[in-house]
Amino acid sequence: MKIFWTFLLGLMLLTSCNNKIQSLRINNLAQASDDIATLDLPKGYEASCREPLNYAPNLEYPLxxxxxxxxxxxxxxxxxxxxxxxxxxxxxxxxxxxxxxxxxxxxxxxxxxxxxxxxxxxxxxxxxxxxxxxxxxxxxxxxxxxxxxxxxxxxxxxxxxxxxxxxxxxxxxxxxxxxxxxxxxxxxxxxxxxxxxxxxxxxxxxxxxxxxxxxxxxxxxxxxxxxxxxxxxxxxxxxxxxxxxxxxxxxxxxxxxxxxxxxxxxxxxxxxxxxxxxxxxxxxxTPCQIGKMHRNMHKLGSKQRKLLVPQWCESDDSQSIVIDSDRQWLGAKDLKNDVIVKSGNSLEIHCRVSMAIGRKIIVEPGATLRLFNAQLHNDCGDTWKGIDLQSTKKRRGKIEMFGNCSIDNVEE
Ligand SMILES: [Zn+2]
CATH class of the missing domain: 3.40.390 (Collagenase (Catalytic Domain))
Known part of the structure; x- marks a missing residue:
C-alpha cells in the first residue's frame, strides 16, 4: 500500500512538472509568436457591431x-x-x-x-x-x-x-x-x-x-x-x-x-x-429597443456614453469572466474584470472591448482567442495588462487574428 501511495505522489509530481504553465504576455500585435496567427477575414464576413440585438442584456453573464x-x-x-x-x-x-x-x-x-x-x-x-x-x-x-x-x-x-x-x-x-x-x-x-x-x-x-x-x-x-x-x-x-x-x-x-x-x-x-x-x-x-440603447451606450464618443457613470473604469479583481464554453462576443463590451478563456474553449471577439486598469485576458493552455476586426483597449486613459497566452509542453493557448485588429493601452 505504501508503495502505491509513493508511486501516486511521484506520478502527480511528474505530471505537474510536465504541466508547468508558461506565460507569454501579448502587448501589441507586432509581437511574433508561433501561437499567434494573422489571417484574412472569412469570405462574406459581416460586421456585427451595429446590430442592436447583440447588446440586449443576457443575465446569464452579469459581469x-x-x-x-x-x-x-x-x-x-x-x-x-x-x-x-x-x-x-x-x-x-x-x-x-x-x-x-x-x-x-x-x-x-x-x-x-x-x-x-x-x-x-x-x-x-x-x-x-x-x-x-x-x-x-x-x-x-x-x-x-x-x-x-x-x-x-x-x-x-x-x-x-x-x-x-x-x-x-x-x-x-x-x-x-x-x-x-x-x-x-x-x-x-x-x-x-x-x-x-x-x-x-x-x-x-x-x-x-x-x-x-x-x-x-x-x-x-x-x-x-x-x-x-x-x-x-x-x-x-x-x-x-x-x-x-x-x-x-x-x-x-x-x-x-x-x-x-x-x-x-x-x-x-x-x-x-x-x-x-x-x-x-x-x-x-423590446429586446431590439433595449439593445439599441445599450449599443449607443457602448459607442465611443456617443452622447449617450458620456451621460453614463463610467463603471468600466472601476477595476474589479474580486471575480473573473470565465469562458467555459465556446462563446462569441458580437457586440462591444466595457469590462471591469479579468477574462479567462478556459482550456478546450474558444472566445471570439468581433468588436471593441475596454479592459479596466490592471486587468488582463488569460488564454489557458488549449484555449483559443479569435479576434475579428477587434479593438482591445482601455477607455479610461489607464493601462491594462494585455493578453496572457499560456501553454504547457502538451497544450498551447492560441490567438487567431482576422482582419484589422488592435491591442492598445497595455502597460509596458
Ligand atoms: Zn416621444
Missing part, C-alpha cells in the same frame, strides 16, 4: 451586461410671482417618487401586446438613473428651482408653442453633455385657464435634455408621470417612436398609436403597450 447608470439633474421652473410649480420642499420628494417608480418600471419591463400571439422575449432594460449634484441657490444639490417669467412655461400646441425652444435649456443647464438635464415646466397658466386648451402629461427630448410638463398643474400622484419620464429619456438614449415602420426595430410592429382600446377602428382589439408609443401603459420595451 458582461451590468446595469448602466444614467446621470441626471432636475430643474423646476416657475414664475417670479405666483405659484405654478412645486417649491423645493415639495419638488424634491415628488421627483424622488417619480424617479423611483420610473426605475421600477424599467426593471419590471412588460411583455409586448403586439403583434397578437408574439413570443418577443421580456428582458430588463438594464439601466437606471442616478442623481448628480449641481450648483444651486442652497449649494450643491441635484435639484435647482428657477424663477423666470419669460422661460418657465411650456406649450406644445398653438401659436405660442415653445416646446422645442432651447433658451431655458441653455440658460439653466449644468454639466452639459455629462449629465442629462431634466426640466420640469408648467403648462402656460393662461392655457391652463383656457376652456379650449387641455393640459397634458407631455414632454420633449432634445440633445441631452428633457422637458416634461403637466407635472404640477394636473395635480396627479407622482407615479403617473413615470412613464413619460422614461419615454423622453429613452429618446435621449436613442429610441424613436415605435408606431412607425422605420424605428429600426423589427420587434416593434407599426400600429395605430391608440391610447387604449375603444372597441372601434382603428383602436379595436389589442393596442400597443410599448413605451415609445403614446398609450395608457407604456410598460414594454
Amino acid at each position: 458582461e451586461f451590468y446595469k448602466q447608470q444614467v446621470r441626471i439633474n432636475v430643474h423646476y421652473m416657475d414664475a417670479e410671482k405666483g405659484k405654478y410649480n412645486f417649491d423645493r420642499a415639495e419638488g424634491e420628494l415628488y421627483f424622488d417618487q417619480m424617479m423611483e417608480n420610473a426605475i421600477m418600471r424599467l426593471e419590471v419591463n412588460e411583455k409586448m401586446r403586439l403583434p397578437e400571439g408574439n413570443e418577443t422575449p421580456v428582458l430588463p432594460a438594464n439601466y437606471t438613473y442616478v442623481l448628480r449634484d449641481m450648483d444651486t441657490d442652497i449649494g450643491r444639490s441635484p435639484y435647482a428651482f428657477h424663477k423666470d417669467d419669460d422661460l418657465f412655461w411650456f406649450l406644445s400646441k398653438g401659436k405660442n408653442r415653445n416646446n422645442s425652444r432651447k433658451e431655458v435649456l441653455t440658460k439653466y443647464q449644468q454639466d452639459e453633455g455629462s449629465v442629462l438635464n431634466v426640466f420640469i415646466q408648467p403648462t402656460h397658466p393662461d392655457s391652463v385657464a383656457s376652456k379650449t386648451y387641455t393640459a397634458d402629461i407631455t414632454g420633449i427630448a432634445m440633445g441631452t435634455y428633457v422637458k416634461i410638463a403637466g407635472v404640477y398643474e394636473l395635480g396627479l400622484p407622482a407615479w403617473q408621470h413615470a412613464t413619460n419620464l422614461n419615454h423622453e429619456i429613452a429618446h435621449v438614449l436613442g429610441l424613436s417612436h415605435s408606431w412607425y415602420r422605420n424605428d429600426g426595430c423589427d420587434d416593434t410592429p407599426p400600429n395605430s398609436n391608440c391610447w387604449r382600446s375603444t372597441g372601434r377602428p382603428p383602436c379595436e382589439g389589442l393596442t400597443s403597450n410599448n413605451m415609445m408609443d403614446y398609450n395608457s401603459s407604456q410598460m414594454a420595451l
Whole structure:
C-alpha cells in the first residue's frame, strides 16, 4: 500500500512538472509568436457591431451586461410671482417618487401586446438613473428651482408653442453633455385657464435634455408621470417612436398609436403597450429597443456614453469572466474584470472591448482567442495588462487574428 501511495505522489509530481504553465504576455500585435496567427477575414464576413440585438442584456453573464447608470439633474421652473410649480420642499420628494417608480418600471419591463400571439422575449432594460449634484441657490444639490417669467412655461400646441425652444435649456443647464438635464415646466397658466386648451402629461427630448410638463398643474400622484419620464429619456438614449415602420426595430410592429382600446377602428382589439408609443401603459420595451440603447451606450464618443457613470473604469479583481464554453462576443463590451478563456474553449471577439486598469485576458493552455476586426483597449486613459497566452509542453493557448485588429493601452 505504501508503495502505491509513493508511486501516486511521484506520478502527480511528474505530471505537474510536465504541466508547468508558461506565460507569454501579448502587448501589441507586432509581437511574433508561433501561437499567434494573422489571417484574412472569412469570405462574406459581416460586421456585427451595429446590430442592436447583440447588446440586449443576457443575465446569464452579469459581469458582461451590468446595469448602466444614467446621470441626471432636475430643474423646476416657475414664475417670479405666483405659484405654478412645486417649491423645493415639495419638488424634491415628488421627483424622488417619480424617479423611483420610473426605475421600477424599467426593471419590471412588460411583455409586448403586439403583434397578437408574439413570443418577443421580456428582458430588463438594464439601466437606471442616478442623481448628480449641481450648483444651486442652497449649494450643491441635484435639484435647482428657477424663477423666470419669460422661460418657465411650456406649450406644445398653438401659436405660442415653445416646446422645442432651447433658451431655458441653455440658460439653466449644468454639466452639459455629462449629465442629462431634466426640466420640469408648467403648462402656460393662461392655457391652463383656457376652456379650449387641455393640459397634458407631455414632454420633449432634445440633445441631452428633457422637458416634461403637466407635472404640477394636473395635480396627479407622482407615479403617473413615470412613464413619460422614461419615454423622453429613452429618446435621449436613442429610441424613436415605435408606431412607425422605420424605428429600426423589427420587434416593434407599426400600429395605430391608440391610447387604449375603444372597441372601434382603428383602436379595436389589442393596442400597443410599448413605451415609445403614446398609450395608457407604456410598460414594454423590446429586446431590439433595449439593445439599441445599450449599443449607443457602448459607442465611443456617443452622447449617450458620456451621460453614463463610467463603471468600466472601476477595476474589479474580486471575480473573473470565465469562458467555459465556446462563446462569441458580437457586440462591444466595457469590462471591469479579468477574462479567462478556459482550456478546450474558444472566445471570439468581433468588436471593441475596454479592459479596466490592471486587468488582463488569460488564454489557458488549449484555449483559443479569435479576434475579428477587434479593438482591445482601455477607455479610461489607464493601462491594462494585455493578453496572457499560456501553454504547457502538451497544450498551447492560441490567438487567431482576422482582419484589422488592435491591442492598445497595455502597460509596458
Ligand atoms: Zn416621444
